[in-house]
Structure formats: C-alpha cells, structure tokens
Amino acid sequence: MRIRPVGKHALLLDCDDPDQVQAWRAELWQRREAGELTAAEIVPAAATVLLDGVPDPTATAALIAGWTPRPATTAAAADEVQVPTVYDGEDLPLVADHWGVDVPAVVERLRRTEFRVAFCGFAPGFGYLTGLPAELAVPRLATPRPRVPAGSVALAGPYAGIYPTASPGGWLLVGRTDLALFDVHADPPARLTPGTRVRLVAV
Structure with a gap:
C-alpha cells in the first residue's frame, strides 16, 4: 500500500x-x-x-x-440486504455461454453467492458488488443500451450491480428487482453502501 x-x-x-x-x-x-x-x-x-x-x-x-489493518469482523445478519430478484434478464444465455454452463446454473450461482459492496459510483446508489470468482468475469456489451430499466440486475467484468434508476448501460442483464436502492429523503439515501453484504434472493 x-x-x-x-x-x-x-x-x-x-x-x-x-x-x-x-x-x-x-x-x-x-x-x-x-x-x-x-x-x-x-x-x-x-x-x-x-x-x-x-x-x-x-x-x-x-x-x-504505522497502522496495520485488523481482520474485518463478520457482519451481523441484520447488516445483510436481501434483494428480491426475478431472474429473467435477456443476457442470461450470454452469461451462461461465457461460464460454460446452462441458464439454471447461472441463476443458482448468483442466488447462492454472498456479494459485498466494494465501492459505489456510476450513478447515485449504484454499488459495485464483489463475490464472484475472477474466472467468471464477463465483458460489457460492445454497444451499450440507450436505456436500462431501474432495478435491472446485471454483470460486467468481475462485478454485479443493480441499476438504481433508468440509464444507459452496457452491463449484461440477468434479472430485475423492485427494491428501491436510492431515496434522497432516506438516511442514508443509498440502500447499498461500501461493506454491505448482499444476497440476490430468487423470487
């Protein structure tokens, strides 16, 4: 460092x-x-x-x-955000092809993975979620979509992410959620903050 x-x-x-x-x-x-x-x-x-x-x-x-980072303490269950996710994204077959598995196996892997918010950026409330092995990184689309609906659950590189608002984007869409991720009237406004554990729970 x-x-x-x-x-x-x-x-x-x-x-x-x-x-x-x-x-x-x-x-x-x-x-x-x-x-x-x-x-x-x-x-x-x-x-x-x-x-x-x-x-x-x-x-x-x-x-x-002069400091050395101490081992991180295990977050309590209450610190985990469960995101109800409908796995019907149009890019699921593309992700399956990259991973060399079928679509149900992609969904199972995402459902079972404990993600963690590494950092936030791109748009207010957008958390970059880590947790997938490096070998499962997927490329972005060659041409970004002009509009990705709010709540879209997507993958790009080694990260997963959820679009808090509708915006252009080139990530691979794997599902969607109705969970509100950003509210300017809330404290804090963003539901997902660095360090938060996240589960993409299938519904």
Whole structure:
C-alpha cells in the first residue's frame, strides 16, 4: 500500500488488490469512529481509498503508515440486504455461454453467492458488488443500451450491480428487482453502501 497526497487536504491510498481496499476501508472507518482519525470522507474505489477533508495530510499519512489493518469482523445478519430478484434478464444465455454452463446454473450461482459492496459510483446508489470468482468475469456489451430499466440486475467484468434508476448501460442483464436502492429523503439515501453484504434472493 502506498500513500500519496491529493491537493491540500486529501490523501490517496494505492492498494495492491480489492481485498486490501476493503481491509483499509474498514480500518479507517473504525479509526475515525474511535476518534483516532480525522477525515470528512473515506471513499473506497476499485484499487484506492480516498481520504478527503484531512486537516494535516502529512501527519495523517505518517499515522496511517504505522497502522496495520485488523481482520474485518463478520457482519451481523441484520447488516445483510436481501434483494428480491426475478431472474429473467435477456443476457442470461450470454452469461451462461461465457461460464460454460446452462441458464439454471447461472441463476443458482448468483442466488447462492454472498456479494459485498466494494465501492459505489456510476450513478447515485449504484454499488459495485464483489463475490464472484475472477474466472467468471464477463465483458460489457460492445454497444451499450440507450436505456436500462431501474432495478435491472446485471454483470460486467468481475462485478454485479443493480441499476438504481433508468440509464444507459452496457452491463449484461440477468434479472430485475423492485427494491428501491436510492431515496434522497432516506438516511442514508443509498440502500447499498461500501461493506454491505448482499444476497440476490430468487423470487
């Protein structure tokens, strides 16, 4: 892991892999809750963790350099979001072809996988879900769809994701859900936040 300054009041942790991102995200959040770290925002991404609103980046970088991420504690069942999913996506046969299995096997794999939100982006409320083995990564569509319906459950690369609102998109569609994932009046507005466990429960 490497720490570098970003602007006057931010630090960026360059991590070796997604597991290290998650370990540092959890560690930094715990340290902030304990009053050992001052940062307005802690934002994980695919290979980095950004700390923004850091009063003294130099001192904070030295502090972080002396820490070692502790093993993440197992989240309670209440921390798991169960997403009721209808597996009728038009790209299921394409995913099955990439995986070398039939469509029911794709559905079974997705239904049984415990996903975790690695980071959020693309659109408000869109969580990038990890949990599938690297060898099951699938390519995006060569030409994105001009409109993907809200609630669409999809795969791209090593990630699964759920479109919180209708938008263009090139992910492979495997299903849909009626669960609301983003509400500006809720606290927090996003149902899926980094670290949250997710189950795509078949209905």
